[in-house]
Amino acid sequence: MLPTDFSADAWNAAKYAISLFKEEECTFYVLNTYTPTIAHSRFMATSVVGKACEDVVKCNSEKGLKQFVERINNECYNANHKFEIISSFSLLVDEMKNIIETKNIDLVITGTKGASGLEEVFMGSNTVRMIRSIKNCPVLAIPCNFTFITPSEIAFATDFNRFYTNSELRPLLEMAKSFKAAIRIVHVQYEIKALTEVQQFNLNMLRKYLSEVEHYVHTVSELNSVSKTLEIFSNELGIHLLAMLNYQHSYMEKMTREPVVKRMVFHTQIPLLVIPELGMGTPPHSKRGKQEPVSNPPQ
Structure with missing residues (x-):
């Protein structure tokens, strides 16, 4: 899964993911979530304004996702890779948890800061929230500007x-x-x-x-x-x-x-x-093929 806010950081994480799995057949689920602020007006019913606001934000999310995948195919095309876009009116981490379960996700790959990130902060608040909240899937955080x-x-x-x-x-x-x-x-x-x-x-x-x-x-x-x-x-x-x-x-x-x-x-x-943390009773899941052991002995 590739969560994106359409920032440069998210784009860099996507490029890293594509390079990391360039030799493998895999499906990338590209996720954008949105939670529009409900506008208020003395002259319009709140529900009408709210619905119009949601429609605009939803349209922007879906358009952004299509452009994001088009850019991937234009700049990093790989016949081994498929992309599915998910635009969701939801909180980011809640939707990620749902997708991890329903799509049997093996790995989340994300940027560390995002659109509102600060250069001097360890990781953006969304990344920290993912790490704290996601209990059944590894998260790979890619620093902004890191080249694969x-x-x-x-x-x-x-x-x-x-x-x-x-x-x-x-x-x-x-x-x-x-x-x-x-x-x-x-x-x-x-x-x-x-x-x-x-x-x-x-x-x-x-x-x-x-x-x-x-x-x-x-x-x-x-x-x-x-x-x-x-x-x-x-x-x-x-x-x-x-x-x-x-x-x-x-x-x-x-x-x-x-x-x-x-x-x-x-x-x-x-x-x-x-x-x-999985513990003794949690079976892992993986769609990746069986690998041959490396011949180098442990030191």
Whole structure:
């Protein structure tokens, strides 16, 4: 799914998505939602003015979606790709939840800021709302102006305090297999110390799940904040994509709940894959084909 507000940021996210899946047959659901403000007049019934206002906004939404897909086909045509447009009089996140369920969506790809975004903010309010609210589908947030790079280096940030299930790790593993990417597990510590028994067990299980792909473990000291540390780590190692699981007390959960002033220090320079907490009883779904294991052994 590609939610769009027709901003440059949304267009950049769409281009990234098309490049990411250029070798695969897939359907993109392009979504725009609208909630028009009801106008009031002393000389007209409110319901009449409201209906006229809704019709105008609906028309603009549908027209914008058609132009958006036409631009994609003109600039990024790929015979493997199909596009379906959805214009909905609804709140964005509510409609996204509905489409994820009814269309069996594998991945949401969105820009990080949108039409009213501020350059110095970690992520736009809509993106943060998506991450907090969507519980059954990964969200891939693409920074404005980020040019697609085949992700051969993927960082996965974790503190090893939680047991990860195979279903939760599937989006990360599929992407690593698809692009023959190395996964760099990064653990940020306030002060470097040995792992607890629970953390060591969770690390061992994580490595077992990732045994089919090349992977490494990095322990780094915290610099000012976890978010700033991950930014520096990504820059120094040439990371193309940063992945996190979103659960209570996770790195991701902490960052989305920070005040805007604190988030200003963290600039999302690379795509961010946020994987929702699924738990042991939630079976994953995926339409992607079975991948051959990567021959590189774990390090």
